[in-house]
Amino acid sequence: SKTLRLILGDQLHRRIATLSDLDPDTDIVLMVEVRAEATYVRHHKQKIAFLFAAMRHFARDLEAEGVTVDYVRLGDPENTGSFGGELERAFERHTPERVVVTEPGEWRVWEMMQDWRESLPLEIREDNRFLCSRARFEAWAEGRKSLRMETFYRDMRKRTGLLMEGAEPEGGRWNFDAENRKALPKSLEPPERLAFQPDAITREVIELVEAEFGDHFGRLDGFSWPVTRKDALKVLAGFLKEGLPRFGDYQDAMRTNAPFLYHALISPMLNAGLLDAEEVCRAAERAYREGRVPLNCAEGFIRQILGWREYVRGLYWARMPDYARSNALSATRDLPWFYWSGETEMACLEACIGQTRDHAYAHHIQRLMVLGNFALIAGIAPAQVEEWYLVVYADAYEWVELPNVHGMVLWADGGVMGSKPYAASGAYIDRMSDYCRGCAYDVKLKAGLTACPFNYLYWNFLIENAERLSGNPRLSMPYRTLERFGPKRRAEITADASRFLDTLSADQSAFQIASP
Template sequence: MRCLRLVLGDQLTRNVASLQDYEDGDVVVMAEVAGETTYVKHHKQKIVFVLSAMRHFAEELRAEGIAVDYIRLDDAGNTGSITGELQRAVARHQAERVIVTSPGEWRLLADLKAFDPGVPVEIREDDRFLASTACFAAWAAERKVLRMEFFYREMRRETDFLMEGDAPAGGQWNFDHDNRKRLPKAQALPPRFGFAPDQLTRDVMALVRARFADHFGDLDSFEWAVTRKDALRSLDDFLRDALPNFGKYQDAMASGEPFVFHAVISPYLNAGLLTAREVCIAAEREYIEKRAPLNAVEGFIRQILGWREYVRGVYWLKMPDYAETNALNATRPLPWLYWSGETDMHCMAEAIGQTKRTAYSHHIQRLMVTGNFALLAGIAPKEIAEWYLVVYADAFEWVELPNVQGMSQFADGGLLASKPYASSGAYIDRMSDFCPSCVYDVKLKSGPKACPFNFLYWAFLIRNAATLRGNQRMAMPYRTLAGWDEGRKAAVIAEADAFLDGLDV
């Protein structure tokens, strides 16, 4: 019985579910299609990364003796959709059944569920994750609030990572209090190397330049790994050079330093070049062998075993309605500065500028700079969510959407986060070197030279008082606001409105 086995661009793992029982005579189908490159206008580097990684993976499968039917984006007759190419492949190979691994995005799963090629289609659970969607749903069903910390503890017990019998290593579950240090001026940063594009990648780059010239981002600086071998090399370098200091400086930001001590392996995890389990095993080994401290290893593992698995669970539990949430009724259009990076706010210019150059910024830049500004400005969640999906090489909807709707924009009303991650300029000043070189003064609360984050923060609290005043974690700023008269509040709102209205939308 001839079987077609579909492998998608974020499933580049040799033992992905759809390939686990491959037999001679089966055919692996991989397709580059217009629909997946343009449903949002992805960063040029993201398109190159995914397409080049797909082409390299196809070559690796062929070298193993596996039959691969690979459809390129510019092949004649390409229908532009995954289901269209799968239908053509069924006819081309006279297949009797199709096996696919469940996609990572709701829209594509819906397409595959509705797909009827005239032969049976088996959709398998994506077992590369450490928590199945069914297991997460069972965990969530027993709780009124879905806090990541409690899920993370269950995952530690389930997997035995960083456990000493029934207790967490070091006697506590997380070491956040040790992981909030500003980067010292004299602190040396680990060397970072990229990977020079080979001929196959250069061919993809030429295709992207010609076909996606109007997409966001620079392409000349492309240096992502596009093979498992090089992704493993990136992981090894992080473990050796950066992990020991990752913990204490994971929230730190610095001008001209997009990576600091971060691993920068999220694109490889999300595309399948690395797996969550092997990364956690490798990081834990650094602690066991005393090459990295517990606070660093725990903080890193928590991002993968805790947060990454958790947001995937929330995504599949709450979609498709989750994408429509807007608890704070934010409606402002996304300002043009998110695309241009042209702004006098040095922190925003840094975060967006490096995103254009590298298709990457680390989690604090995403949450407390670009995300914080969008939250304070009242930008419509759909618009900022699409921006995040566009601009990052690691952005796939299952991981991007909950991070934006829940963690960054509080659009889900507190399902993920116990409070909005809203901050004045003081947080950015504390965790970065951005403010001294900014034209705005972070110490000023109002006036033309005041840091916009300062008056936007108070205006945000005033506007959303009816929704947020009862939140216990917001009690302190609302006690401060209680001492303001109406005139002072109105002045702050007016200053915030004037600034936002002056942005070039």
């Protein structure tokens, strides 16, 4: 029977559930570029360009197979600008007997789909792009006091058999993170990023994005993401060869002007459907089994995907819509303007924001321990930080962004995800990067105008949140240290912090560099 199959922009996988029983003789695949999706937050220009280009290539490949694709472009004169409007129009155009979709990645779109069900013969299929279904995660979470990633991850290892020797973890341990925190030696030159020259389709999209969303954050020149499955597989293969053998060791390291290091750069493609989570994990396991990469590297990488990625997605669906509403540390400060402009004299933040603007990418430690850590210890309002992350990264959809930022980065969930906030002083950044060497502030100084702001903001954060956090066993060490500080030192911390925080402005026009 004639079926209309709607493929959303992050479902670009040939084996997506929507297409499993596709009949090219009768069915129509619908894909729509809509303004509402490009502007519900003002996404980074590269994020929109990546997705539109990937959508157009995916449609082209389906057509080459003989599938009828009804592709609505952003500029089509009748385009209503929303998923709902376009689905309705397409339904009238094609008068199908039914409409098939796959569960969306975001709650926002899930709610839209509930409305469509009222007026259309709609079938919503389970999202098969994840190894753990929503129902399965909820069954795992049911009745558990805490929902720790590590427990979930071990369960997933056993269930998939990935890096297992029978019932035991490969190498006798579940986790090799202790070996994965090395600073990057100066002598090591990380591999070049595999860059893709935009073809005619992508160039047209880049022009469209510049014309329509030119005032959004981020640069478009230098766009070099792969936008097809074929090219995404090349990135994966390149990573397995050049990156993965050192990924584990240096996954937490940071270096000025080296944004990519040994990272895979596959998250935008994975989250848009060009790559599949299981195939990626299996490929990494194979590289280990064939002796091409050490175990700590394969395990560290697989944990990111089989563990973290599946876990945050499960948690998102299990806890939405309430999850986003908590603010456990009552953080209310506005997001400083420098998150958009990059104008700050803190070299670490300047570097991480600069590469985010240039590439719509930063790696997990830059996101967590520099950009996120600052937002945490400066007490920035969760909703503003969350929106920033959703806007600026090419891989960001709410299912992955929200738990990571709300829970992991800001501890706004009061400990659902992490047993303690990931607050750190400048010493951590100094240990894991070369940023501090080129900084106007001195990471060794604890107080005063030229001291690294992370140093006093860290202690100020502990002071301000003592009521909520001092009883946390995982924070007993720093709170004991804080007790030994005495009133004078504590007053100095508070004074430094408020002087610095007062110089931050959320307002572009009032912006002034906080000069040391």
